[in-house]
Amino acid sequence: MKLRLLFLLLATAAFLPGLAAPAHAGKEQINQAANDGEEALLSDSEAQRRAAPGRPARDARRPTPTDNPGAVPPAPPNLPREFIPVPDRWRLADAIGVVTSTIDPYKQNMLKGDRPIFGKDWFVNLSLISDTVIEPRRVPTPVPFASSQFNIANDQFSRSNQLLINENLIGSFSLIKGNTAFKPPDFELRISPVFNYNRLEVDEVGLTDANPAKGKVRNDSHLGIAELFVDYHIHNVSERYDFESIRLGVQPFNADFRGFLFQDSQLGARLFGNRFNNKIQYNVAWFRRLDKDTNSGINDITRRVRDDDIFIANVFLQDLFTLGYTPQFTVIHNRNRENDRFFYDDNDFLQRPNSFGDERLRKYNVTYIGWNGDGHFGRVNLTHSVYGAIGKDYNSNFTGREADIRAFFAAFEPSIDFDWIRVRGSFLYASGDEDPLDDTEGGFSAIFENPQFAGADTSYWIRQGIPFIGGGGVALTQRNGVLAELRSSKEHGQSNFNNPGIALIGGGADFDILPELRFSTNVNYLMFADTSNLEFLRNQGEISNRIGWDISGAATYRPFNNQNIVFRLSGAMLLADEGFKRLYSTEDEDQSIFYSVLGNLILTY
Numbered sequence: 001m002k003l004r005l006l007f008l009l010l011a012t013a014a015f016l017p018g019l020a021a022p023a024h025a026g027k028e029q030i031n032q033a034a035n036d037g038e039e040a041l042l043s044d045s046e047a048q049r050r051a052a053p054g055r056p057a058r059d060a061r062r063p064t065p066t067d068n069p070g071a072v073p074p075a076p077p078n079l080p081r082e083f084i085p086v087p088d089r090w091r092l093a094d095a096i097g098v099v100t101s102t103i104d105p106y107k108q109n110m111l112k113g114d115r116p117i118f119g120k121d122w123f124v125n126l127s128l129i130s131d132t133v134i135e136p137r138r139v140p141t142p143v144p145f146a147s148s149q150f151n152i153a154n155d156q157f158s159r160s161n162q163l164l165i166n167e168n169l170i171g172s173f174s175l176i177k178g179n180t181a182f183k184p185p186d187f188e189l190r191i192s193p194v195f196n197y198n199r200l201e202v203d204e205v206g207l208t209d210a211n212p213a214k215g216k217v218r219n220d221s222h223l224g225i226a227e228l229f230v231d232y233h234i235h236n237v238s239e240r241y242d243f244e245s246i247r248l249g250v251q252p253f254n255a256d257f258r259g260f261l262f263q264d265s266q267l268g269a270r271l272f273g274n275r276f277n278n279k280i281q282y283n284v285a286w287f288r289r290l291d292k293d294t295n296s297g298i299n300d301i302t303r304r305v306r307d308d309d310i311f312i313a314n315v316f317l318q319d320l321f322t323l324g325y326t327p328q329f330t331v332i333h334n335r336n337r338e339n340d341r342f343f344y345d346d347n348d349f350l351q352r353p354n355s356f357g358d359e360r361l362r363k364y365n366v367t368y369i370g371w372n373g374d375g376h377f378g379r380v381n382l383t384h385s386v387y388g389a390i391g392k393d394y395n396s397n398f399t400g401r402e403a404d405i406r407a408f409f410a411a412f413e414p415s416i417d418f419d420w421i422r423v424r425g426s427f428l429y430a431s432g433d434e435d436p437l438d439d440t441e442g443g444f445s446a447i448f449e450n451p452q453f454a455g456a457d458t459s460y461w462i463r464q465g466i467p468f469i470g471g472g473g474v475a476l477t478q479r480n481g482v483l484a485e486l487r488s489s490k491e492h493g494q495s496n497f498n499n500p501g502i503a504l505i506g507g508g509a510d511f512d513i514l515p516e517l518r519f520s521t522n523v524n525y526l527m528f529a530d531t532s533n534l535e536f537l538r539n540q541g542e543i544s545n546r547i548g549w550d551i552s553g554a555a556t557y558r559p560f561n562n563q564n565i566v567f568r569l570s571g572a573m574l575l576a577d578e579g580f581k582r583l584y585s586t587e588d589e590d591q592s593i594f595y596s597v598l599g600n601l602i603l604t605y
Contacts, residue, residue, distance in 0.1 A: 129170040137596035144206030159203035192227035196296035210348035224298030244273035256372040292491040294346035325375030339363040351492035356472025357397030366391030407444035426454035432501025432530030443499030455522035460572035471537035501529025544579035
């Protein structure tokens, strides 16, 4: 047995070198073939095993055909690598003939952030916008208390034709650090000055200025600031660039999707970011309001900052209930302490406090709790906002006592698309105060509204500020506002929760006639929610809540299919119903139709 075992070991030792030699030689042959750029030959049996199922075996002695016979063969694996320096990814475009321009914003342009201004990741973005408005209109107009231009003006109401010309020249400079094509910027400094010129022509004195001697024409200009902030990227929280950033300075902010509560550019600090691949976004912000120039509505940083604080926290949850719908939940607290002095605007009209009721200095705290949403459910698009307002007014306009604020707001805009047509519905309700002499204020009032709803600034009711004649120095509605708030102005005045509220129901459609031409139309019916305050202020009983029909249409033309040149022409009429006629004594049919025409040209670089 021992002899057999020894014999087997010796035989195996003699046979193993013979097996190893061909294998080693085959490996050298394969490597040499690869180094020569040729394919190693396989045996017929090996080729048969590697044949694709259902196809004949390839002849192992013939080389595999190539798709590019002129291709350079692969480098041998043992050849040392060589690296050749090339320009950076922006200037590499120069080598292949890409044309640059400092005038054309759609070519490689250093002023538009297409390549670094210095270093590897410092960019500059410059823009310039000209926004021109020509607006003839007809608005209810009071006869001034001091005097009138007309010797037959014995009533409260005078001639109502007006013409507004407004020009805004908006510049914007941004200095940005970061590779912004792939991730949020690390740092941004933005400055946006605005130069405004405006001209107002009216038919009655005492409208352009509290002093009737100033006449019926006013020319004014102002240089202000729309944006002035620093944005710092704190850190990324995921590999997909979910992030947290902080922004300090004068910055734009919109509290909801359609600008119902607070849409303005104000001084503040904002922490914002997102999570879970951008499915959750949030904002935590504080704003201290700036006063504005009276005639242009632009921030005036030379004035004393208002004692009016806004604290905001909101969260957006994409696809929360269904795919395609994003709800937003928000809490906003407005703390106003402007009860230390009277404030008159540039035209010498009293703005704070509101000039009606007891006209006393006031302060208030109010908290808005809101649920906003935007998206679609199948083919039906839906945008909505719901707010509740609770708080305390420390000096009610009518009683001089403390009053609880309890108000409500809701707006819905469903729409559906049919090829080149979108059909829209508009539903809005803002609660009104039921009793001006109790200790509860039930009229909903915004902080600074600018609603993109029911025709927006094409609508007569939303576009025009309508004065409340004979009931105090306040306006029934504000320019670019849908609420009937009875406040002095959006720019300077305080919120007022002693108001009649508003209800709106309407519909409209957008027609994309051409890629560069859209026509939009809207028809709304308006009503007051409660007329108790109006009757009390006017000492006039039984004022109907029916305001009337608001009919509007607008054509928007973009000749280059972009936003560089946009021309819009719109017209609107308010057909007064019983309540509006009672307020403004427009029993004559010729006096019951109010109109506005808006020509708007926007040029953008």
